[in-house]
Amino acid sequence: xxxxxxxxxxxxxxxxxxxxxxxxKPGEITAIIGANGIGKSTLLKNVCGLLEGDGTIKIxxxxxxxxxxxxLSSQVSYLSQDTVSHALLTVFEIVLLxxxxxxxxxxxxEDIQAVDAVLHRLGIESFAFRYIGELSGGQRQLVFxxxxxxxxxxxxxxxxxxxxxxxxxxxxxxxxIKKLTVTEGxxxxxxxxxxxxxxxxxxxxxxxxxxxxxxxxxxxxxLTRAMLREVYRMDVEIVNSAGAIHIxxxxxxxx
Amino acid sequence: MxxxxxxxxxxxxxxxxxxxxxxxxxxxxxxxxIADILIGPSWLTIQETFTALFKPEEVETAVRVIVWTFRxxxxxxxxxxxAALGIAGAVMQTILDNPLASPYTLGISAGAGxxxxxxxxxxxxxxxxFGPYLVPxxxxxxxxxxxxxxxxxxxxxGLSPATMVLSGIGxxxxxxxxxxxxxxxxxxxxLQNIVFWLFGSLTKSNWFTVTLIYIVLLVxxxxxxxxxxxxxxxxxxxxxxxGLGINVERLRxxxxxxxxxxxxxxxxxxxxxxxxxxxxxxxxxxxxxxxQRFFVPLSAVFGxxxxxxxxxxxxxxxxxxxLPIGIVTALIGVPFYFSLILRGKRGWL
Numbered sequence: 321x322x323x324x325x326x327x328x329x330x331x332x333x334x335x336x337x338x339x340x341x342x343x344x345k346p347g348e349i350t351a352i353i354g355a356n357g358i359g360k361s362t363l364l365k366n367v368c369g370l371l372e373g374d375g376t377i378k379i380x381x382x383x384x385x386x387x388x389x390x391x392l393s394s395q396v397s398y399l400s401q402d403t404v405s406h407a408l409l410t411v412f413e414i415v416l417l418x419x420x421x422x423x424x425x426x427x428x429x430e431d432i433q434a435v436d437a438v439l440h441r442l443g444i445e446s447f448a449f450r451y452i453g454e455l456s457g458g459q460r461q462l463v464f465x466x467x468x469x470x471x472x473x474x475x476x477x478x479x480x481x482x483x484x485x486x487x488x489x490x491x492x493x494x495x496x497i498k499k500l501t502v503t504e505g506x507x508x509x510x511x512x513x514x515x516x517x518x519x520x521x522x523x524x525x526x527x528x529x530x531x532x533x534x535x536x537x538x539x540x541x542x543l544t545r546a547m548l549r550e551v552y553r554m555d556v557e558i559v560n561s562a563g564a565i566h567i568x569x570x571x572x573x574x575x
Numbered sequence: 576m577x578x579x580x581x582x583x584x585x586x587x588x589x590x591x592x593x594x595x596x597x598x599x600x601x602x603x604x605x606x607x608x609i610a611d612i613l614i615g616p617s618w619l620t621i622q623e624t625f626t627a628l629f630k631p632e633e634v635e636t637a638v639r640v641i642v643w644t645f646r647x648x649x650x651x652x653x654x655x656x657x658a659a660l661g662i663a664g665a666v667m668q669t670i671l672d673n674p675l676a677s678p679y680t681l682g683i684s685a686g687a688g689x690x691x692x693x694x695x696x697x698x699x700x701x702x703x704x705f706g707p708y709l710v711p712x713x714x715x716x717x718x719x720x721x722x723x724x725x726x727x728x729x730x731x732x733g734l735s736p737a738t739m740v741l742s743g744i745g746x747x748x749x750x751x752x753x754x755x756x757x758x759x760x761x762x763x764x765x766l767q768n769i770v771f772w773l774f775g776s777l778t779k780s781n782w783f784t785v786t787l788i789y790i791v792l793l794v795x796x797x798x799x800x801x802x803x804x805x806x807x808x809x810x811x812x813x814x815x816x817x818g819l820g821i822n823v824e825r826l827r828x829x830x831x832x833x834x835x836x837x838x839x840x841x842x843x844x845x846x847x848x849x850x851x852x853x854x855x856x857x858x859x860x861x862x863x864x865x866x867q868r869f870f871v872p873l874s875a876v877f878g879x880x881x882x883x884x885x886x887x888x889x890x891x892x893x894x895x896x897x898l899p900i901g902i903v904t905a906l907i908g909v910p911f912y913f914s915l916i917l918r919g920k921r922g923w924l
Contacts, residue, residue: 370817393820400814407810408864412586414811420819423804425868427590429583436582448582449589451864464815 321346321380322367322475322507329359329366329373336362337373338531344524346474349501349508351518354528355552360511361401361479363528367509368398368477380474390421397468401479403460405452411463412448415439418470438466442496458489465493469500476501476508482517490514494521519543519565527551539565593869596862600876604654607883611650614890616897617641645778652780652844653886653900654879655788657851659841661878663834664852665859665871666799669806670830671736674860677852678838681740682747683721684849687842689750690717692757692769710772711784715843721746722835726828734824739831775846775901777886784844791840795833796875802826803867810865848901850908851878857915881908 322344329337336359344350352360365371369384369392377384379395387395397418415435416423423431439445444462452460461481468476481497482490498521501508512518518525519539527534527542529551535542543565548556557568613624619638627634627642634642660678667676678684694713724746729739754773758766799806805826808816813823842848855878856870863869882904889903 368818370814389822390820393818398818400812400818402812402814405811408860409807409810409866410864412582413807413864413866417804417808417811417819420804420808420821425800425803427586432583432586439582445582449585 321378322350322509323376323378323381324367325376325378327363327366327373327375327377329362329371336531337366340375340528340533342526342533342536344507344509346505346507347502348523349498349510349521350524350526351522352509352511352526352528353513353515353518354534358528359531360528364398364477364479364509364511367475368392368396370398394421394471395473396475396477397471397473399461399464399468399476399478399481401483403457403464405460408451408453410449410451411439411444411455411466414452414463415466415470418467434470438470441469442466457484458486458493461485461489461493462496465496474507476506476510478508478510480511480513482512482514490517497521515543515548515567516565519567543567593863597869597873597876600873600880603880604876604883607880607887608650608654611653611883611886612642612646614887615641615646616890616895644781648780648782648785649777649886650883651785652777652788653882655785655792656777656841656845656848657855657879657882658875659788659792659837659878660848660851660882661855661859661874661876662796662799662871663838663841664878665856665867665874666806666830666834667852668856669809669865669867669870670827671740672810672812673736673740674857675853676740676743677849677856678834678842679847679849679852680747681721681725681743682745682750683718683725683743683835683838684842684847685747685750685754686721687714687718687839688773688847689754689757690714690720691772691843691846692754693717695768695772696757696761696765711843714846715839717750718839718842719835721750722831722839726831734827771899772846773901774899775848775904776897777845777900778897780844788840788844791837795837798833799830799871800868802830803871806830806867806871807865810867846899846901848882848904850904850912851882854878854881854908854912854915857912861915881911 325341327337327340328335340363352363354360362371366373367377369387384392412435415438416431419431419434436445439448442462442465444459444466447455447459452463455463481493485493494517497508500506522539524536525539525542526536527547534551535547543558545556545558548554554572555570557570559566559568613621619641623634623638624642627638631639631643664677667681668674691710691714694710698709725739725742728742729735732738758769761769805821808819808821809823809826816823856874858877859870859873863873885900885904885907888907889898889900892898892903
């Protein structure tokens with residue numbers, strides 16, 4: 321459970337987030353959408369304690385400020401947007417780093433079993449000993465999801481996990497996140513640019529505009545022509561077909 | 576369970592291979608150690624040298640002095656300084672996320688060079704309690720000062736690795752210019768002393784300086800290895816490391832202090848030796864990747880082996896004399912380095 325109450329944050333004098341409040345529930349995906357540079361990533365970093373703004377953020381009922389860093393990182397797994405890595409580290413080593421608090425110079429059988437279990441769960445055991453730099457974008461994303469999962473978090477925070485992925489991987493990753501969120505009872509907070517993915521997989525969507533919450537609710541409540549016109553400056557047609565929402569751009573709205 | 580066993584087996588196999596590489600590295604160091612003691616300008620026979628080593632009372636005083644006062648400390652110094660520079664380069668490359676970082680490229684060696692030159696030029700004018708240790712002390716202090724300035728400049732930009740690397744390069748130019756200025760105003764005799772120091776030399780080693788460098792290694796290595804997993808996590812980038820609960824700034828400062836001490840101690844006693852801090856870690860990276868549990872020790876081992884063989888080279892190239900080690904290191908190191916670059920399969924090795 322994440323509770324955000326009156327969060328404001330700025331870089332130097334430039335305010336990015338203004339009085340943001342919403343909650344994200346366990347077992348649900350809460351998607352944050354909005355135009356580029358509107359503060360989506362900044363909001364996520366505040367939730368993970370990587371940035372500190374004014375206001376209150378509660379994770380599992382406890383204010384963020386009362387968490388010790390190691391305690392917070394074991395409750396909240398954060399996947400940044402950037403999965404490109406030039407480190408000469410294998411998939412095994414990167415996933416193992418998820419257990420960093422427990423690792424000693426010698427890797428225990430328990431550590432190996434934990435890595436093995438999570439690699440199998442994500443179906444990436446075949447490249448356990450390949451270097452991360454040799455993998456495709458989608459495979460790298462899976463590796464960092466594995467690193468997040470091995471920490472057994474309560475909260476999963478992901479910054480655009482589907483960016484730079486092909487259509488197939490976009491769905492594979494989102495289906496996996498959905499499954500994990502439901503079966504593990506995770507509170508998943510995610511930023512997305514692909515609105516149709518948000519509509520399909522998220523229970524709740526928060527729309528950010530001008531540093532404030534423009535609106536929040538279920539996908540069908542939030543994804544409206546008016547919202548897309550005001551927030552994205554786009555005229556669109558919204559089509560409901562076979563239970564899915566499709567957004568068909570008509571033209572750029574210039575005002 | 577069967578699959579788990581497979582992964583465990585694969586992991587153990589990989590660990591075994593890495594340990595084998597470490598063992599081979601140590602064996603190369605041992606060969607270097609023995610060959611370095613056996614070879615010297617005074618043409619002692621192998622038997623004489625071994626007798627002097629294991630039964631010193633059975634050889635003439637001159638032989639005993641050559642082996643125990645000159646050769647043995649210089650040999651151990653080569654290994655100790657090589658290991659120190661190898662580790663320093665490895666850790667700097669990790670915390671600054673830059674494969675070009677090394678004590679030499681970051682200007683710490685240039686700082687030491689200026690400190691030494693300052694002591695050589697003005698040392699004779701002041702009465703000092705340091706005696707023969709004035710030059711290394713000054714070199715040590717200026718090397719530490721250089722590190723401190725790099726840290727301060729980096730601190731202004733939130734300890735950004737790029738700022739620290741660029742500051743180091745800037746300081747390198749500054750200290751080289753100041754050192755040239757000192758050379759320009761010195762008398763020919765003093766100039767000769769400065770130039771000789773700058774070339775780098777193991778011949779000034781004695782048991783006191785050898786003991787000091789090994790004490791520094793004994794203190795610093797465990798302190799670095801205790802954070803080996805955190806250092807490995809840092810390779811994923813600051814943000815990911817923070818997400819794993821690591822205090823990145825504290826880790827970077829701690830490691831920078833440790834490698835500054837290591838580098839300053841190494842260059843203070845033997846002068847400027849470039850390359851080891853660059854090549855040692857590159858060899859290690861090629862062999863074991865960047866899991867710092869293996870990367871740091873292997874960088875030490877290959878740094879030590881490289882300096883040890885450079886020391887042998889310095890005595891073989893011109894029989895009856897010893898070439899300055901700094902020159903030989905580059906002469907041997909550069910072709911070796913080029914071959915590594917050309918053979919590397921993954922970008923920068």
